[in-house]
Amino acid sequence: MFSGRVEEAGPSTGSGLPLDAPVLTATGWKAMKDVAVGDLLVDPRGGQSQVLRLHPGGVQDIHRVTLQDGSQAYASSSHQWEFQARDSNNRKKLEVGSTTDLKAFSERKHWQVLLPKPEPYQFEDTGALPLDPYFVGILLAEGSLSDQVLTFSSEDPEIIQRISSTLPDGMRLSKSSSERVKYRIIRDPASRGSLSYSAHRNPVLLELERLGLRGTRSHDKFVPDVYLRAEAGARLEVLRGFMDGDGSCKADGNARLTSSSLRLIEGIRELIWSLGGRAKITVKRNHTYRNPTHGVRAARDVYWIPGICGMTLNPFWLNRKASNFKHSPKSDSYSRKVKRIEHVGRAPVQGVEMASSSQLIITGDAVVTRHTRMATVPQPRTSHPVAEQTALF
Structure with missing residues (x-):
């Protein structure tokens, strides 16, 4: 049973994180299954953002995303990511795409795929510390x-x-x-x-x-x-x-x-x-x-x-x-390089919809990924010239 009130925004596309995946809230890490509507999550662009809706995604194929520094995150095939892709000539473009898209880019010869690096976290104020x-x-x-x-x-x-x-x-x-x-x-x-x-x-x-x-x-x-x-x-x-x-x-x-x-x-x-x-x-x-x-x-x-x-x-x-x-x-500027993406099984997933304009959340090992906006059909992958959004990385 999910914690909190579930509001549906449309048919599920199966986009989301496994229920046991950690998500960074304003008070620390919490399993995705324990996230509730109204919770404040840490926004990777700075500040905090409120959970507007939860989107149960059913049982989906799960992929492990491993970064060059050994960090790992888990997500469904259709879960959305924001990433920078670089070719062998160091030409760069920002992409928004699924885990499947992320894997395809990472397997291209002589290409690098980089995830955004979060800004310093802003947690809920806990008052004075006991020792300096x-x-x-x-x-x-x-x-x-x-x-x-x-x-x-x-x-x-x-x-x-x-x-x-x-x-x-x-x-x-x-x-x-x-x-x-x-x-x-x-x-x-x-x-x-x-x-x-x-x-x-x-x-x-x-x-x-x-x-x-x-x-x-x-x-x-x-x-x-x-x-x-x-x-x-x-x-x-x-x-x-x-x-x-x-x-x-x-x-x-x-x-x-x-x-x-x-x-x-x-x-x-x-x-x-x-x-x-x-x-x-x-x-x-x-x-x-x-x-x-x-x-x-x-x-x-x-x-x-x-x-x-x-x-x-x-x-x-x-x-x-x-x-x-x-x-x-x-x-x-290299941010967090994707090393490999592997299918690891199937599991129930859930997505969250946030109030923030950044549309980003933080999951395990400080990996930045996107929140979920459900639609009747999956949205196509979009790409933007990196010069237009250099502040993202």
């Missing part, structure tokens, strides 16, 4: 969250100064006497602290407990949902905190990062997507390290993002890294 977003990013990168005393490591004076200025009232940093780059986050004996917290507990630890981060180790850290759904400026600061701590940016200007936590690096990738960037996760398995006592030991899998592409915003705040970062206009 840059501080949270540093703790995810360099914090020891499972020890009795909360600590983080850094050898950059700029980071130390910034973290010190963002701590809750009554808290301060104390440099470890045993480790040169480790700092403890403790109560300031000279201050009574905030009256909203117990006099015997570290308020930062209390907030970390509420977020579910207290006690996590490097291999099971994650980005809390409240920060994934924060406003764009706060999401950028979480990313910058993590990148200043664990990321790197060499002379080539390419930003890279690694983590032993799959959940954490997936959260960082979602932050990158939500800010208009692109990122691919790779994994290094079956490697070892040498323990001074026990010799060679098997190491955990390491997940890494070898490059952040398409971001106009600098993912670093720390000057020694931020000054190296280079945004590539060429990389950005």
